[in-house]
Amino acid sequence: MYLNTPPRSTIRLTRRGRMALIAAGAVVAGTAVAVPLLVMGEEEPARPTSLVIPEGWRASQVYEAVDKALTLPAGTTKKSLDKLDLKLPNDADGNPEGYLFPATYPLEENGRKATPDSLLSAMVDTANRKFSGAPIAAGAQRNAMNVYQAVTIASIVQAEAATRTDMAKVARVVFNRLERGMPLQMDSTINYALKRSTLRTTEADTRIESPYNTYQRMGLPPTPIDNPGDDAMRAAINPAAGDWLYFVTVKAGDTRFTADYDEHLRNVAEFNAHQKQQRQQKQQEASPKPTG
Numbered sequence: 001m002y003l004n005t006p007p008r009s010t011i012r013l014t015r016r017g018r019m020a021l022i023a024a025g026a027v028v029a030g031t032a033v034a035v036p037l038l039v040m041g042e043e044e045p046a047r048p049t050s051l052v053i054p055e056g057w058r059a060s061q062v063y064e065a066v067d068k069a070l071t072l073p074a075g076t077t078k079k080s081l082d083k084l085d086l087k088l089p090n091d092a093d094g095n096p097e098g099y100l101f102p103a104t105y106p107l108e109e110n111g112r113k114a115t116p117d118s119l120l121s122a123m124v125d126t127a128n129r130k131f132s133g134a135p136i137a138a139g140a141q142r143n144a145m146n147v148y149q150a151v152t153i154a155s156i157v158q159a160e161a162a163t164r165t166d167m168a169k170v171a172r173v174v175f176n177r178l179e180r181g182m183p184l185q186m187d188s189t190i191n192y193a194l195k196r197s198t199l200r201t202t203e204a205d206t207r208i209e210s211p212y213n214t215y216q217r218m219g220l221p222p223t224p225i226d227n228p229g230d231d232a233m234r235a236a237i238n239p240a241a242g243d244w245l246y247f248v249t250v251k252a253g254d255t256r257f258t259a260d261y262d263e264h265l266r267n268v269a270e271f272n273a274h275q276k277q278q279r280q281q282k283q284q285e286a287s288p289k290p291t292g
Contacts, residue, residue: 048107053123055102055229056158058192062100062227066119069107077116084117086124091148096120098151098224101127123227130230139237143175154236155224159188162249167235169257172242182245184214192225199275250274 051069053062063077070076086096100123107114130136131147140150153174161167177184187201193212194205206215211222228236244257246264251274256267 050104050106051119052104053100053102053227055232056226057100057102058226059095059097059100060195062120062123066116070114070116070119072116077120080116080120084120086121087128088124089148091146092223095223096124098148098155098227099124099127099131100227101130102227102229127227130233136233136237143237143239149220150233150236151228152220152224154228154232155226156184156186156188156221157235158228158232159191159226160186161232161235162255163253164231166247166255167232168238168240169242169244169255170247171235171239173244173247173257175239176243176245178219180245181218183216183218184220186214189214189221189225192221 048069051065053065057065060078064074066072066077067074081094081096086094086099088094088096088099092099100120103123103126105114105119105122131151136150137147140147143150145153153171156174157167157170161170174184174186185206189212190201190205190208191197193208193210206213208216211217212225214221242257243259245259246261246267247255247257248264248267248271249255250267250271256264258264258267
């Protein structure tokens with residue numbers, strides 16, 4: 001039985017679920033930052049030496065970035081999956097989503113240039129080292145789930161949390177809804193199904209036929225929806241204490257968690273008003289200015 005589940009025509013659980021998807025084109029720069037990045041060597045400034053995979057990237061973005069980093073035709077890295085023997089858990093059924101760990105990967109080692117196979121294998125091997133250790137395994141077991149389920153929850157946390165400090169609270173909302181038999185109703189899973197990123201999820205979106213539609217289907221999505229980093233994984237196995245069932249990021253730095261549906265409606269009304277104000281401001285800034 002659903003407990004205080006908001007009517008779909010009225011409200012959504014969250015306004016997150018829109019991880020800021022950065023175009024998979026890698027950016028050439030000299031220092032490592034949390035954006036698509038190719039680190040330049042000193043002797044050959046036009047030649048990248050490393051590829052940084054940011055936290056929260058989807059597998060599709062990783063494939064595109066690898067293609068561009070290695071100057072390969074679009075689609076080459078994705079096609080290489082058919083002949084790879086990646087060390088993925090059985091639950092993944094050959095899908096590396098969630099296991100392409102965000103980190104910096106060299107494009108050449110010991111005189112050997114990286115290939116799609118070597119890069120994807122390195123990402124999965126890194127994920128396995130991170131996820132197979134005692135802390136993650138014990139944390140998953142403590143929360144009555146396996147590691148793959150923990151990675152799936154971490155991927156939702158990565159997509160939904162507005163800040164690092166919100167992650168443990170978002171994880172608690174996920175657990176609270178699962179424990180109460182409520183649908184997760186996460187916009188991030190809808191965005192994943194529709195291969196997009198947006199702040200606005202319509203009622204029509206919530207009716208799509210997809211195993212990733214957590215408005216219509218109970219439980220977790222069948223796979224992770226992105227590749228989470230360390231912080232999201234820690235939150236997934238160590239959720240904060242709280243009775244929250246709803247959350248909304250009203251504006252930057254102001255995410256509100258509550259167990260009270262009416263309070264959530266008020267918070268969402270503030271979010272909608274803030275979004276409307278921002279749209280109007282952008283329209284004003286874009287409109288031609290009168291001349292003298």
